[in-house]
Amino acid sequence: MTKQTDPQKTQVAEAENSELSKSVIMDTPEVNNEFSKVDFKGSKWIYFMVIGLNAIYILLFYWINLLYGNS
Amino acid sequence: MSSIDWIILGLVLAFIVLYGLAKTRNQSGVSDFVTGGNKASWWTIGLSVMATQASAITFLSTPGQAFHDGMGFVQFYFGLPIAMVLISLFFVPIYHRLKVFTAYAYLEDRFNVQTRTLTAVFFLIQRGLAAGITIFAPSIILSAVLGWDLVWLNILIGSLVVVYTVTGGTRAVNITQKQQMGVIFGGMFLAFLMLLNFLPLEVGLEEALTIAGAQDKMNILDFSFDFDNRYTFWSGIIGGSFLALSYFGTDQSQVQRYLSGRTLRQSQMGLIMNGMLKVPMQFFILLIGVLVFVFYQFNASPLNFNPTNERMVMDSPYAAQYKVLDQEKDLLMGQIQTLQLAYLDVEDPAQKDVLQKEISALNTQQLSLRKEARELILAADKDAETNDKDYVFIHFILTQLPVGLIGLLLAVILSAAMSSTASEINALGATTAVDLYQRHRPGHSEKHYLKITQYFTLIWGGIAILVACTAPLFDNLIQLVNIIGSIFYGNILGVFLAAFFIRHIKGLSIFWAALINQGFVISLFVLDLFEVIKLPYLWLNVIGCVAVILIALIVQFFQGDKD
Secondary structure (H helix, E strand, O other): OOOOOHHHHHHHHHHHHHHHOOOOEEEEEOOOOOOOEEEEOOOOOOHHHHOOOOOHHHHHHHHHHHHHHHO | OOOHHHHHHHHHHHHHHHHHHOOOOOOOOOHHHHHHHHHHHHHHHHHHHHHHHHOOHHHHHHHHHHHOOOOOHHHHOHHHHHHHHHHHHHHOOOOOOOOHHOHHHHHHHHHOOOHHHEEEEEEEHHHHHHHHHHHHHHHHHHHHOOOOOOOHHHHHHHHHHHHHHHHHHHHHHHHHHHHHHHHHHHHHHHHHHHHHHHHHOOOOOOHHHHHHHHHOOOOOOOOOOOOOOOOHHHHHHHEEEEEEEHHHHHHHHHHHHHHHHHHHHHHHHHHHHHHHHHHHHHHHHHHHHHHHHHHHHHHHOOOOOOOHHHHHOOOOHHHHHHHHHHHHHHHHHHHHHHHHHHHOOOOOOOHHHHHHHHHHHHHHHHHHHHHHHHHHHHHOOOOOOOOOHHHHHHHHHHHHHOOOOOHHHHHHHHHHHHHHHHHHHHHHHHHHHHHHHHHHOOOOHHHHHHHHHHHHHHHHHHHHHHHHHHHHOOOHHHHHHHHHHHHHHHHHHHHHHHHHHOOOOOOOHHHHHHHHHHHHHHHHHHHHOOOOOOOHHHHHHHHHHHHHHHHHHHHHHHHHHOO
């Protein structure tokens, strides 16, 4: 009883996996047949965006630091 | 507190609890209770993840941190977005694919039942303690400033949460957290606007930042490798990444939030939303603390922001000495106000520099007076907690905000306490029921397991209230929660990383490595506590994580290929 077994949900997830794994797939060391691959799911831009956005935050902090900081 | 404030506070809290109860009365089974029937959208998950992490401590302690030490604390969150990306890419797809209820169930698939049980127990220990502190932190502060009874306040916060978490499970937690985040964002934004409004006419946001900057409050980034400084760019990026990776990737109170996602994509987007909003949110809360500092450059502030300390010392033989210090402080405050206004007026950089030095000198004198006041408080009661960081913002709320807004801001604090406590006891109940009870006592009906999960949630709610009632006040409450987390998180994260990426490591070696390593990390913390070594707590995450993998590799080497 440690896993959900709702077949409908499994189908939804599998359909999504199949759709998303069209994008880049990165092989990782095989740890177990069931999860030997880690997929870069969906659009990659969102991941670059979150890192880029935070880089902009840090640059903004750096600028505020230059303007108002005392160090 | 006025009756209008009481009404607003009561209405907000009653609405959230009743709405949560009404929307989530019927639970069909453990799946429904633990993962909310997998119906949550990405923004519900995002808000839920943020509400779980942002406890009342965040809103009480963080402005106080900025008031005393400036904006540098924001660096602590720099690693979080990196962790969100890594968890979305590596952790969430595996949890979704395996359809697990808890993060630890995955470790049984990968290693063995012992490792699953051990990590679940580590989680229960640290999160059980943290849940108590999540309740205790706002209670101790509110009881001190409002005169409410500490024990009853602990029981009130804990009970409100238990009511809807036990009946409605994860769905109730998610639904109420949306309302709570609405109250929190609204309340904090209003507090920010009121602060700007309370500053002298000549002082806008830019002038306020100039004043704060001149007094070292705007030193946001520190690129040094200084181990004496807890918050640097590097400790935030490296230590913060490990802490966030561990907290969001392996702590069931967070994993359960995104396991409730409608699809894998929705879960990932919820985490990404957190990665985009967390740093600016913390910056904004710290900025409020800095504005409170600027406000008190123009307005009278107490020698110690904790009113219990002030009352106690005024009833002691040290009252006369304390009054003298208070008068000296008032004189200094008057001088500081005049010089601050002059500082804003002058254009000449040389004159500005002279004024800045004078203001700094007066602020240093003021700090010395506050230190002397703390010594008097300690002389009056050697057990008194003189650190008043956590009382700064609530003092401002209660003494400066208009009627109505006080009730709303108190609702913000209690909502934050409830939102994170709800996720915690929800996860504690689920982990105990699924990873310990259900795993070791299989064969019962779904109804039985649902009841058991609800009972465990109720029991953990009771334990959290009990811990809250007995918890002492530490140096800084937000740090205490992070320290407890850092002691266990690195170890748990190392186990998960070994599971994901190092196929060579097998069940028995990781189990023993996790046990040995936990002892090692606790020893390092104790050595730092007694100042034998110098090791800021964030680095325990990194060391714990790396050490468990190394120990497991060594044990595996001696074991050969056996499991």
